[in-house]
Amino acid sequence: MSSFLLQRILQGIVIMAVMSVIVFAGVYAIGNPLEVLIPPEATQDVRARTIARFGLDKSLVEQYFLFISNLFQGDLGQSYIYNEPVLQLIGNRLPATLELVLTAVLGATFIGVPLGIYAGYKPDSVTARTIMAVSILGFSVPTFWVGLILILTFAVSLGWLPSGGRGDTAELFGIDWSIFTLDGWSHLILPATNLALFKLAIMIRLARAGTREVMLSDAVKFARAAGLSETTILSRHVLKLISIPIVTVFGLELASTLAFAVVTETIFSWPGVGKLIIDSIKNLDRPVMVAYLILTAGLFVTINLCVDIGYAVLDPRLRRGRAE
Amino acid sequence: MTAAGKPISEAPILEVRDLATHFFTRAGVVKAVDGVSFSLNRGEIIGLVGESGSGKSVTGFSLIGLVDPPGRIVGGSVKLEGQELVGLNDAGLRKVRGARIAMVFQDPMVTLNPVLTIGQQMHLALAAHESISKRAARARSAEALTRVGIPDAPARLDAYPHQFSGGMRQRVAIAIALLHGTKAIIADEPTTALDVSIQAQILSEMRELAREMGTALVWISHDLSTVSTLASRILVMYAGRIVEEGPTAQVLRSPRHPYTAGLLRSLPAMAKPGTDLEQIPGTTPSLLDLPEGCPFRPRCDRASELCAKDPPMTRADDRGYRCHHTLEEMVSA
Ligand SMILES: Nc1ncnc2c1ncn2[C@@H]1O[C@H](COP(=O)(O)OP(=O)(O)OP(=O)(O)O)[C@@H](O)[C@H]1O
Ligand SMILES: [Mg+2]
Numbered sequence A: 001m002s003s004f005l006l007q008r009i010l011q012g013i014v015i016m017a018v019m020s021v022i023v024f025a026g027v028y029a030i031g032n033p034l035e036v037l038i039p040p041e042a043t044q045d046v047r048a049r050t051i052a053r054f055g056l057d058k059s060l061v062e063q064y065f066l067f068i069s070n071l072f073q074g075d076l077g078q079s080y081i082y083n084e085p086v087l088q089l090i091g092n093r094l095p096a097t098l099e100l101v102l103t104a105v106l107g108a109t110f111i112g113v114p115l116g117i118y119a120g121y122k123p124d125s126v127t128a129r130t131i132m133a134v135s136i137l138g139f140s141v142p143t144f145w146v147g148l149i150l151i152l153t154f155a156v157s158l159g160w161l162p163s164g165g166r167g168d169t170a171e172l173f174g175i176d177w178s179i180f181t182l183d184g185w186s187h188l189i190l191p192a193t194n195l196a197l198f199k200l201a202i203m204i205r206l207a208r209a210g211t212r213e214v215m216l217s218d219a220v221k222f223a224r225a226a227g228l229s230e231t232t233i234l235s236r237h238v239l240k241l242i243s244i245p246i247v248t249v250f251g252l253e254l255a256s257t258l259a260f261a262v263v264t265e266t267i268f269s270w271p272g273v274g275k276l277i278i279d280s281i282k283n284l285d286r287p288v289m290v291a292y293l294i295l296t297a298g299l300f301v302t303i304n305l306c307v308d309i310g311y312a313v314l315d316p317r318l319r320r321g322r323a324e
Numbered sequence B: 001m002t003a004a005g006k007p008i009s010e011a012p013i014l015e016v017r018d019l020a021t022h023f024f025t026r027a028g029v030v031k032a033v034d035g036v037s038f039s040l041n042r043g044e045i046i047g048l049v050g051e052s053g054s055g056k057s058v059t060g061f062s063l064i065g066l067v068d069p070p071g072r073i074v075g076g077s078v079k080l081e082g083q084e085l086v087g088l089n090d091a092g093l094r095k096v097r098g099a100r101i102a103m104v105f106q107d108p109m110v111t112l113n114p115v116l117t118i119g120q121q122m123h124l125a126l127a128a129h130e131s132i133s134k135r136a137a138r139a140r141s142a143e144a145l146t147r148v149g150i151p152d153a154p155a156r157l158d159a160y161p162h163q164f165s166g167g168m169r170q171r172v173a174i175a176i177a178l179l180h181g182t183k184a185i186i187a188d189e190p191t192t193a194l195d196v197s198i199q200a201q202i203l204s205e206m207r208e209l210a211r212e213m214g215t216a217l218v219w220i221s222h223d224l225s226t227v228s229t230l231a232s233r234i235l236v237m238y239a240g241r242i243v244e245e246g247p248t249a250q251v252l253r254s255p256r257h258p259y260t261a262g263l264l265r266s267l268p269a270m271a272k273p274g275t276d277l278e279q280i281p282g283t284t285p286s287l288l289d290l291p292e293g294c295p296f297r298p299r300c301d302r303a304s305e306l307c308a309k310d311p312p313m314t315r316a317d318d319r320g321y322r323c324h325h326t327l328e329e330m331v332s333a
Helices: A002-030 A044-053 A060-072 A086-121 A126-140 A143-157 A182-215 A218-225 A230-259 A262-267 A273-282 A286-314 A316-323 B056-063 B090-096 B118-127 B134-147 B166-178 B196-213 B224-228 B248-253 B258-265 B328-332
Strands: A170-172 A175-177 B014-025 B028-040 B045-049 B071-080 B102-104 B184-188 B216-221 B233-238 B241-247 B314-316 B319-321
Touching (some): A002 A286, A086 A126, A086 A182, A086 A286, A143 A182, A182 A230, A182 A262, A218 B102, A218 B118, A273 A286, A286 A316, B014 B056, B028 B056, B045 B224, B056 B102, B102 B166, B118 B166, B134 B166, B196 B216, B224 B248, B241 B258
Parallel strands (some): B045 B216, B045 B233, B102 B184, B184 B216
Antiparallel strands (some): A170 A175, B014 B028, B014 B071, B233 B241
16 A cells, blocks of 8 residues: 555656646747836846846756756746746635635535435436436536526626625635635635536436446345345445545546636636636746646646545455555 | 254245236336245245246345336235235335345355445444444354354454455355344355355355254255255246245155256266266247246147146145146156
């Protein structure tokens, strides 16, 4: 087990190193930020000093190693545009994205999995058919459109909920969170619903397919022959048997939504990292782009590692596979 | 030749009358079990034999009310210690299953849940019928595992099914079936998936356990020789019906139904050395469109016009058979 963990962590480090090179070279190739940084009317002298200040006179390789050595000192550079340390810039916005995405993905899982299990357990019931209709809807309707409809319905027509922003926040560990205030929740609920809908559909499908298959298995029949109640069979036998694909998709969805919640954040003017990255691309704000992409890669690596550990916890057969 | 069972005067633990289970498929009605009757005395072992598809498993599942749709019990009666099980609601059946009648399945590789430890699965089976603490459940489970011959049982409770061999897994399943001191167990070919030496071990252990605990067994098998070492009575099933029944020794010595005789001739142990094994010609008929009259007629060398009419069950001196042309005279002559 621990050797497996070590191996996966090493793998993660290699991936991160490769990613940093690709990201750095890629962002370098996108374009020269000089046009953005230096006003056209600047003198030759100002121009030269600016270039030197941002280290843009050095070669790509030199710039890369400078970046890496700063990285190890916890310095991801300064934003060209905001003139703030990148880490602080991202750190100020990450909690907003984090709480939005976690609410959406956790909500989709905790609502979708029971619904899917029910739909798989009683596939011919009216309720099951309704659940499946909802999931088809969740799959086929585009996110931005749902977002607009949500705003039109609940914010504009009914006036029940605000249409954008984070609302009141409360502080924990020196970070502002919306999920700790009622007003924060009223702001969070619409964008979270918007993000959750597609994931809800996936979770329903996964849980339903798994349940249908498992219910026909001899293991379930044997549990019934031993007199177990249907509730116990579903909660103890079935849930655990279907959990592996669910954990996989949970991890993937969590990572990709954290990285790409841009559309929803834009529609609901949610001040998360999505908006920051779009702005930084528009402005060729290299340090922000590089830091954001590397952080995202780190996020994927970490989440995948957690998913792998989750597998081993859930499926004893995988544990053996490694021990031997 | 086997555990003789308790006095016959005692009421049977399981009494099955005219049990019929049909599958309502798109292609038509499959009469998988069609009028099966037998009774099982306390501590008795009876063998239910027949070819693949003859309805043995469906019979077993019908007894504990676990027939999968599109199947359903359409008639007859199953009485467990006098209590009628046919038509009993789900809650009632659940109380009975595992506690008063249990079942062991054919393939031990798939009957246990791969992601729960043996201890967890046994705890669930115990908790299904009594409120029991975790500690007490472990003690009871370890004891049950020891009884079926699993060494180092307390430590094995934390193992997962994949850490056991097939034979050991089947022992675990048997231990689960025995957890509540069940007096009747349906064993659906529990040794078929195992290799021969393990088969023999489990067979003799089962016999011992049944004798010690006074458990009655319905031992299902397609293999007449397995059943003959174990059961005091044999039921021969063909196309959803019992076509012959009687005490094992008598049925083996003088089968009365041509199908039973055919099964006996196809056993390696019964053949003369150096000769080919005899096969019953033809195959099990589709239960969807059974021929009129005796279902064995198309494969029977003794069939006559008489066989176009369904032969009734004839019972005489503890034996029964469904045949117009019984073999009795020929064999004893
Ligand atoms: N779910 C089902 N749907 C339709 N028909 C079924 C179903 N289950 C069983 N049957 C039918 O019932 C008949 C008896 O099946 P059963 O499993 O009892 O046979 P068996 O005697 O146990 O055979 P085997 O030795 O192969 O286990 C089969 O012919 C099969 O076609
Ligand atoms: Mg069978």
